[in-house]
Amino acid sequence: MKIDDLLKYFVPKETAFFPLFEEDAQILIKGAELLKDLVSTTDADDRDAFIARIKATETEGDRVTDKIFTQLNKSFITPFDREDIHELASSIDDVLDNINAASQRIRLYKPKTLTPEMYQVAEIISQVAHQVEIAVNGLSHPGKNREMIENACDEINLLENKADHVYNLAISKLFEEQKDTIELIKTKEIHQSLEKSVDKAEDVSDVIRTIMVKLA
Amino acid sequence: MKIDDLLKYFVPKETAFFPLFEEDAQILIKGAELLKDLVSTTDADDRDAFIARIKATETEGDRVTDKIFTQLNKSFITPFDREDIHELASSIDDVLDNINAASQRIRLYKPKTLTPEMYQVAEIISQVAHQVEIAVNGLSHPGKNREMIENACDEINLLENKADHVYNLAISKLFEEQKDTIELIKTKEIHQSLEKSVDKAEDVSDVIRTIMVKLA
Amino acid sequence: MKIDDLLKYFVPKETAFFPLFEEDAQILIKGAELLKDLVSTTDADDRDAFIARIKATETEGDRVTDKIFTQLNKSFITPFDREDIHELASSIDDVLDNINAASQRIRLYKPKTLTPEMYQVAEIISQVAHQVEIAVNGLSHPGKNREMIENACDEINLLENKADHVYNLAISKLFEEQKDTIELIKTKEIHQSLEKSVDKAEDVSDVIRTIMVKLA
Numbered sequence: 136m137k138i139d140d141l142l143k144y145f146v147p148k149e150t151a152f153f154p155l156f157e158e159d160a161q162i163l164i165k166g167a168e169l170l171k172d173l174v175s176t177t178d179a180d181d182r183d184a185f186i187a188r189i190k191a192t193e194t195e196g197d198r199v200t201d202k203i204f205t206q207l208n209k210s211f212i213t214p215f216d217r218e219d220i221h222e223l224a225s226s227i228d229d230v231l232d233n234i235n236a237a238s239q240r241i242r243l244y245k246p247k248t249l250t251p252e253m254y255q256v257a258e259i260i261s262q263v264a265h266q267v268e269i270a271v272n273g274l275s276h277p278g279k280n281r282e283m284i285e286n287a288c289d290e291i292n293l294l295e296n297k298a299d300h301v302y303n304l305a306i307s308k309l310f311e312e313q314k315d316t317i318e319l320i321k322t323k324e325i326h327q328s329l330e331k332s333v334d335k336a337e338d339v340s341d342v343i344r345t346i347m348v349k350l351a
Numbered sequence: 352m353k354i355d356d357l358l359k360y361f362v363p364k365e366t367a368f369f370p371l372f373e374e375d376a377q378i379l380i381k382g383a384e385l386l387k388d389l390v391s392t393t394d395a396d397d398r399d400a401f402i403a404r405i406k407a408t409e410t411e412g413d414r415v416t417d418k419i420f421t422q423l424n425k426s427f428i429t430p431f432d433r434e435d436i437h438e439l440a441s442s443i444d445d446v447l448d449n450i451n452a453a454s455q456r457i458r459l460y461k462p463k464t465l466t467p468e469m470y471q472v473a474e475i476i477s478q479v480a481h482q483v484e485i486a487v488n489g490l491s492h493p494g495k496n497r498e499m500i501e502n503a504c505d506e507i508n509l510l511e512n513k514a515d516h517v518y519n520l521a522i523s524k525l526f527e528e529q530k531d532t533i534e535l536i537k538t539k540e541i542h543q544s545l546e547k548s549v550d551k552a553e554d555v556s557d558v559i560r561t562i563m564v565k566l567a
Numbered sequence: 568m569k570i571d572d573l574l575k576y577f578v579p580k581e582t583a584f585f586p587l588f589e590e591d592a593q594i595l596i597k598g599a600e601l602l603k604d605l606v607s608t609t610d611a612d613d614r615d616a617f618i619a620r621i622k623a624t625e626t627e628g629d630r631v632t633d634k635i636f637t638q639l640n641k642s643f644i645t646p647f648d649r650e651d652i653h654e655l656a657s658s659i660d661d662v663l664d665n666i667n668a669a670s671q672r673i674r675l676y677k678p679k680t681l682t683p684e685m686y687q688v689a690e691i692i693s694q695v696a697h698q699v700e701i702a703v704n705g706l707s708h709p710g711k712n713r714e715m716i717e718n719a720c721d722e723i724n725l726l727e728n729k730a731d732h733v734y735n736l737a738i739s740k741l742f743e744e745q746k747d748t749i750e751l752i753k754t755k756e757i758h759q760s761l762e763k764s765v766d767k768a769e770d771v772s773d774v775i776r777t778i779m780v781k782l783a
Contacts, residue, residue, distance in 0.1 A: 208783055221780045225773070236731060243739040299452060306540065307459040316532045316748045320755075323536075324738065341441070348437045351424055515668060522756065523675040532748045539752075557657070564653045567640055 151206050152213070152220060153275040159199045159227050160268035166192040166234045167261035173238055174253040186238045193235040200228045214274075215346045222342045227267065229335040234260065237328035244321045252305030256329045259298045263336040266290045270343050277350050284347060291340040298333040302326055367422055368429070368436060369491040375415045375443050376484035382408040382450045383477035389454055390469040402454045409451040416444045430490075431562045438558045443483065445551040450476065453544035462537045468521030472545045475514045479552040482506045486559050493566050500563060507556040514549040518542055583638050584645070584652060585707040591631045591659050592700035598624040598666045599693035605670055606685040618670045625667040632660045646706075647778045655774045659699065661767040666692065669760035678753045684737030688761040691730045695768040698722045702775050709782050716779060723772040730765040734758055 166189060173185035203224040207213065213220055241249070270287035273280035305326055313319040382405060389401035419440040423429065429436055457465070486503035489496035521542055529535040598621060605617035635656040639645065645652055673681070702719035705712035737758055745751040 207780060217780045217783065218777045221776065232728075236735075239732075239735055243735050244742055245739075300455075303452075303455055303459050307461075310460055310533055310537060316536075317742055317751070319533070319536070320748075320751070321742060344437065345434045348423060348433045351433065512664075516671075519668075519671055519675050523677075526676055526749055526753060532752075535749070535752070560653065561650045564639060564649045567649065 150214075150275070151210065152203065153272075155199060155203045155206065156223070156227075156271045156274070157268070159196065159203070159224065160264070160271045162192060162196045162199060163227055163231055163267060164261070164264040166196070166231050167257070167264040170234050170238065171254065171257040171261055173241065174249050174257050182241070186242050189235050189238045193231045196228060196231040200224050216349065219342060219346050219349070223271075223339070223346070226335060226339040226342050227271075230260075230264075230267075230332055230339060233328065233332035233335050237325060237332060240325045240328050244324065246321045246325065247315075247318055250305055250309075250322060250326070252301050252308075253326065253329060255301050256298050256305075256326070256333065259294050259301070260329070260332050260336065263291055263294050263333060266294070267336065267339050270340070274343070274346065277347060281347065284343060288340040288344050288347075291336060295333050295337045298330060302330050366430075366491065367426065368419065369488075371415060371419050371422065372439070372443075372487045372490070373484070375412065375419070375440065376480070376487045378408060378412045378415060379443055379447055379483060380477070380480040382412070382447050383473070383480040386450050386454065387470065387473040387477055389457065390465050390473045398457070402458050405451050405454045409447045412444060412447040416440050432565065435558060435562050435565070439487075439555070439562070442551065442555040442558050443487075446476075446480075446483075446548055446555060449544065449548035449551050453541060453548060456541045456544050460537045460540065462541060463531075463534055466521050466525075466538060466542070468517050468524075469542065469545060471517050472514050472521075472542070472549065475510050475517070476545070476548050476552070479507050479510050479549060482510070483552060483555050486556070490559070490562065493563060497563065500559060504556040504560050504563075507552060511549050511553045514546060518546050582646075582707070583642065584635065585704075587631055587635050587638065588655070588659075588703045588706070589700070591628065591635070591656065592696070592703045594624060594628045594631060595659055595663055595699060596693070596696040598628070598663050599689070599696040602666050602670065603686065603689040603693055605673065606681050606689050614673070618674050621667050621670045625663045628660060628663040632656050648781065651774060651778050651781070655703075655771070655778070658767065658771045658774050659703075662692075662696075662699075662764055662771060665760065665764040665767050669757060669764060672757045672760050676753045676756065678757065679747075679750055682737050682741070682754060682758070684733050684740070685758065685761060687733050688730050688737075688758070688765065691726050691733070692761070692764050692768070695723055695726050695765060698726070699768065699771050702772070706775070706778065709779060713779065716775060720772040720776050720779075723768060727765050727769045730762060734762050 169185050169189045169192060173182060173189065176182055176185065203220070207217060207220055266287040270284045270291075273284040273287070277284065306323060309319050309322055313322065385401050385405045385408060389398060389405065392398055392401065419436070423433060423436055482503040486500045486507075489500040489503070493500065522539060525535050525538055529538065601617050601621045601624060605614060605621065608614055608617065635652070639649060639652055698719040702716045702723075705716040705719070709716065738755060741751050741754055745754065
């Protein structure tokens with residue numbers, strides 16, 4: 136009998152999910168930090184190292200997602216609707232996937248320069264990841280933490296709007312300044328990948344709101 | 352005690368949402384009309400005025416969305432599943448957000464010309480907004496209005512297909528006629544933003560269908 | 568009284584959906600096969616013929632989707648939550664729509680060449696369609712087939728990751744080799760349409776997972 140199998144008889148089903156979601160949020164924060172590192176370095180070797188570490192972080196996230204799904208399959212009683220737990224884990228996974236996708240595009244497209252706005256969006260993604268952590272932690276006591284959770288979700292939506300705006304500014308600047316069309320398209324593709332990370336983070340916020348709305 | 356708090360004891364919970372959704376649909380119609388104005392004017396000052404009015408309309412929509420969420424938090428009995436009311440308000444909000452996003456791209460990217468197809472898509476968005484209003488109004492008596500609501504949802508899907516087709520035609524014309532690649536990319540980006548507005552309207556139709564399917 | 572109306576008194580409600588979903592999955596497989604044919608031919612007339620057949624397959628799919636919706640309206644007892652049956656049919660429909668959209672872009676944009684990666688993605692879409700069929704068939708006995716269904720869903724996710732990677736490789740090759748920017752953009756637009764087909768197939772897998780999670 137594995138320790139995990141043993142534990143499940145002692146840990147109440149209601150609480151087994153929260154440390155896993157907390158771990159998942161921490162991995163997301165780490166991925167976002169590495170993304171900031173990646174888009175702020177100009178050294179090619181450093182860049183490759185950060186890309187590899189983002190990939191490793193995504194794999195780490197996959198493992199936690201799998202653990203949550205396994206826990207879901209073993210649990211008869213869950214703190215929220217089963218499908219919302221599933222959706223929450225999937226949506227956090229999607230953010231990490233898209234952070235990795237953005238970094239893979241940087242690796243493969245080899246743009247001559249990265250834009251300062253990429254760093255701004257990475258910084259927004261990092262702030263979003265921290266709000267995800269606050270909201271996810273709050274879910275262990277959703278009644279007591281309602282205001283905190285709703286504020287975190289509001290904050291994520293504001294950050295998503297901000298990222299949209301940064302995207303539009305970045306692209307309009309490219310239209311004015313980048314005369315090499317291929318480089319312009321490369322940069323736009325990488326920016327779109329970063330935007331998608333933020334959009335997926337908004338999906339995390341939507342699932343959390345759905346959970347809260349059902350509990351009200 | 353605020354008038355709002357007082358009112359909630361007299362207004363049956365089942366009906367308090369409908370005037371708000373009706374108001375929301377009216378704001379969406381207004382946003383779509385302004386978008387039509389925006390893409391059919393060539394005067395720069397007029398354009399700026401329409402862009403500002405679209406932004407104001409989006410903010411107006413945000414206020415109604417917030418009112419719906421507040422009503423949801425106060426209501427013990429809701430006409431549909433709580434999460435579907437939440438999703439319906441969010442998805443209407445998303446359409447307005449994307450209408451605003453398209454107009455912001457016009458402002459920031461400063462394309463030399465707008466395409467006639469942009470007007471066609473704006474016209475489609477306006478038709479979609481009217482169908483959303485029909486469906487949303489119908490929801491106050493979903494049994495009696497089932498056919499009307501389902502027809503409106505069908506119509507939204509047809510309009511979305513039409514918008515896809517207009518997009519593809521617009522872009523293929525650009526490939527043939529627009530020799531300035533930067534202008535081509537600008538126009539494509541604005542068209543993609545318009546398409547996203549229609550896609551989000553299809554999400555509204557999907558939520559309404561989900562509500563109807565659950566009631567059947 | 569139509570034969571359909573008569574039948575519904577004899578066919579148990581629980582099983583009437585499965586042959587329809589099976590038919591739908593078969594049509595999806597056919598659409599994916601035609602897409603492979605389309606992107607591997609260089610003859611213009613053959614290409615037009617495949618595009619027309621894809622369009623016809625999409626229409627065929629629409630008819631089955633409608634049948635599922637009609638069945639849903641007639642059924643008091645359904646094997647899964649009504650909204651999940653609705654969502655499953657809609658999401659399969661979306662994959663076919665996007666296969667058709669990709670083929671329409673090939674028709675309208677008239678790219679000078681198609682990339683070998685388009686064939687690779689079409690091959691992935693075809694593999695995904697087969698996994699959808701396995702999962703959908705399994706749903707008639709979800710308890711007994713749980714492992715098979717979950718494996719098919721896992722496989723779809725792996726295939727989606729693979730398609731993302733092929734996309735990034737295809738586009739990075741274009742950046743290096745395609746000096747005609749307009750052709751590059753055309754090719755990128757067609758690739759994005761293909762990617763969207765795979766993304767929508769992942770939505771099918773998500774609905775199936777949601778059904779399984781609720782049943783657990």
